[in-house]
Amino acid sequence: MDKPNLIVLLTDFGLYDPFVGIMKGVIKSVNPSVEIIDLSHQVKPHSIKEGAFFLYISYKYFPKGSIFVVVVDPGVGSEREILLYKTSDYYFLAPNNGVLSYILPPESVVLKIGGETFKFFPKSEDERIVKIENENFFLKPVSRTFHGRDIFAPVAAYISLGVRMEEFGEEFKGEMIKIPFPRLKYIDQKLYGEVIYSDRFGNLITNIDEESLNKFLNGLKPIINFKNVEIFGLKNSYSEAKKGEPLAIINSFNYLEISVREGSAVEKFLAKEGDEIIVEKI
Amino acid sequence: MDKPNLIVLLTDFGLYDPFVGIMKGVIKSVNPSVEIIDLSHQVKPHSIKEGAFFLYISYKYFPKGSIFVVVVDPGVGSEREILLYKTSDYYFLAPNNGVLSYILPPESVVLKIGGETFKFFPKSEDERIVKIENENFFLKPVSRTFHGRDIFAPVAAYISLGVRMEEFGEEFKGEMIKIPFPRLKYIDQKLYGEVIYSDRFGNLITNIDEESLNKFLNGLKPIINFKNVEIFGLKNSYSEAKKGEPLAIINSFNYLEISVREGSAVEKFLAKEGDEIIVEKI
C-alpha cells in the first residue's frame, strides 16, 4: 500500500454545526500536511445503513493509501469498540456498529444477525484489524458525546503520520457487526427488490444489481412494476425518456434505478426506502 | 496563462450524496497534488441557467490557470458534447448545454435559440475549444449516469497535469448552445426587468445591471415598483434601511437587488424567479 496520505471523512454530522470543522482542526493540529476530503456529512442522523452504503459505493474511487474515517456512531460513549481495519489498499477507522458491512469481504466476518455465522479470517499480511485503545493518541479529556473530535480525528491524523497499527491497540479478535444487504427474492418467475436509497435528484436506487438482473432476464426484456406503473425495458440514458416520464436504468454503481427525466421519482411516486419493485420478463 | 493549478467544481449534485466526494477521489487518484475548491454544489437540479449565472458572477475571482468543471448536465449519457473551452486565463470543462453562456464573448458563438445566429470565432491563439473524446483519459467503463465521475473528474485532473488540449479531442467546430440572458425592456419611459435569482438571505437579484440603470436614469432618481411596493432611491448599504424595511441596492455583482434589512425579501414579497420589476425615474 502507498503511504497513508489522504483522510476521507464520512459522518452524519451535517454542515450546520461546527463539528466537522472542529475535526479538521484537530487533524491539522496533529499533522499539518495531511489532506482531508469530505465524502459526505449528510448521512441521515444515526443511519448506519446509509453510511455503510455510501462508503461501499465510494471507497474504491479514492487513491490507494486513503484513510476513511466513518463517524456514524449512535453508540458514542458506550462500550462499542472503535476499529481500525486495514486492507491491502485502504485504512478504515469506524465504530464496530455495522457501518463497514458492505466493504468487508463476505467470508471474513462473524455475522450475528439472523442466526447465520461466518468467521473472520484476515486474508493476507496486509489485511489487519485492531481495536483502538491507546489513549496516548486521544484528545484528552475524552468527552462522552464527541469521539469524532477526541478519538477518530487524532487517531486518523496519527495514522497519516505513519504510526503503526499495533501502536493503537491489540489485534481485534471479536465479532464485527454486519448489517445484511437487503436480499432479492424470486417468486413465480418474478424478481422482487426494494428501494434502498434515494439521491438528491429524487432517483430511486434499488437493491437489484446488474448482474442479478441480467441472470434473471436471461436475454429477455424486463417489465418493471413500481407503484401501479409499468416501465418497459431499460434506457441507456436519462435523456432517452421524455421530460417528466419515468424510466429504469442501470446506474453508475451498477444497480437498477427508477428515475423521472428532469424530475423527481421520489415526488412523482411518493416513494420511500423499502418500497417494493417487481421485475417480470417478456 | 499560468500553469493549471486549481480545479474548481460547480455542480447540481448537492452535498447529501457522496457524488462530489467521489469526483474528488478520482481527481486525487490521477493528480494527488492538485487542489480542489468547491464553488457550489447546490445549483438547483438540472438548472443550466442557474449554473451559468453562478459561473458568470464567480470565475474572475479565481487565480489565472484555474480549471472550472461544471457538471449541471441533464443530458448526461446522451449525444451532447463535452467541451473544453480555454481562454487566455482559464479552462472551462462543461457539457455543451448552455452552462457556459454568460462567460462566452457575445460574438464568439453560434446562437440557435430564438432564430438569432452568431458565429464562433476563437479570438486568439490562447482561446481554443476542443471536444472531449479521447477515452484514454476516461474512467472505464464509462457509466450512463455519472460522467462527473467517469469523464469530467479524470479529464480535469489530466488538464491539471499539463496534458495538452489536442490530446483530449479535435477542435470543436460545432455550435455552442447559448441561453439568452433575460433582456431589459423599455416602454413608456419605464424600465422593465425581472428577478433572476434569490440568494440564501432571500435577496432578490434582478437582471437590471448598474450600467443600464444609470443610462436609463440619466441622473434622475429611481422609483422601483415591485409587487405593490414602491421603493424610492437606492441605498448605499443594507443598514441604511430600518430592520424589516425593503430596500433597493446595487449588489456586489453590479446588479439591482431588492432586499429586506435583516429579513428575507423572498418571504416578505412571496417573490420568485421571473417576477417583474419596473423602474421609473423622477
Add this chain to the structure above:
Amino acid sequence: MDKPNLIVLLTDFGLYDPFVGIMKGVIKSVNPSVEIIDLSHQVKPHSIKEGAFFLYISYKYFPKGSIFVVVVDPGVGSEREILLYKTSDYYFLAPNNGVLSYILPPESVVLKIGGETFKFFPKSEDERIVKIENENFFLKPVSRTFHGRDIFAPVAAYISLGVRMEEFGEEFKGEMIKIPFPRLKYIDQKLYGEVIYSDRFGNLITNIDEESLNKFLNGLKPIINFKNVEIFGLKNSYSEAKKGEPLAIINSFNYLEISVREGSAVEKFLAKEGDEIIVEKI
C-alpha cells in the same frame, strides 16, 4: 505564535450561493499556498450570537497560528469597524459587532450593553488589535454588500503571507461590542438556565456549564425540569438511555444538554432557543 498558515472560515453565507467559493478564489489569488478550512457557513442568517457561540466552542481545536475569518455581518457596508484581533495563539478577523464576544478575555473589553463597563487592555505584547483600513489590501472597487469577498478574504490572505498587523491599520482604541452570554439564575434553591442552541441531531444545548452545575449540586443529584418532563440524574453516554427516551448529559463542550436517544429533542419537546430549564437537587 507559529507562522500564520491556515485560514478558517465561519460565515452565514450558506453553501447554495457561490459566495464562499468566491472568497476562496480571492484568497488563493493572493496566496496560492495557504490552506482553507470551513468551520461552518450555516450560521443562521445575521445571527451574531450563533456565530459567536460557534467560534467559542471551536477555535481552540485549531493549530496555533490559524487565522479565523468570521463573516456574520448584517452591518456590511455601514460604518461598523472590521477588526483584526491577535492573541498569543490566533488571529481573528471579524466585524466589530459582537461576534468575538465569547473568545475575548472578560476584562479586556469595553462593554456597552446593559450599562456595565469594562476597559480593553491588551494583555501582552502578543495580544493586539487593529482596525482594518488600508485599502491597498482590499479588492477594488469595494462593493456595498460583499466585504467577505472584497475585504475579509484578501486581508486574511495577506495575513497568511506574513504582512504585519500595523500595515493593515492603526491600533484600535475604540470599544469592542460584546454580547453578554445568557446568565444563570439561582432562585429558591433552584438553578434556572435556558436553551441557547440546538444541533443537527436535535440536541438542546443549554447555558448551564459543568462547573456551575457541580457547584450548585454540591454533591447532590440533579432533577432537571424541562417542558413538563422531569429527568433524573445525568447519563454518561447517550446509549445509557432507551431509544426515544429523553436524557441529560454534559456534552463535549462542557455544557448541560437535553437529548433524546437516537431521536430529536427539538421535535419531541417542540423546543426552541430561549426555552427555560430548571435544575433542582436531591
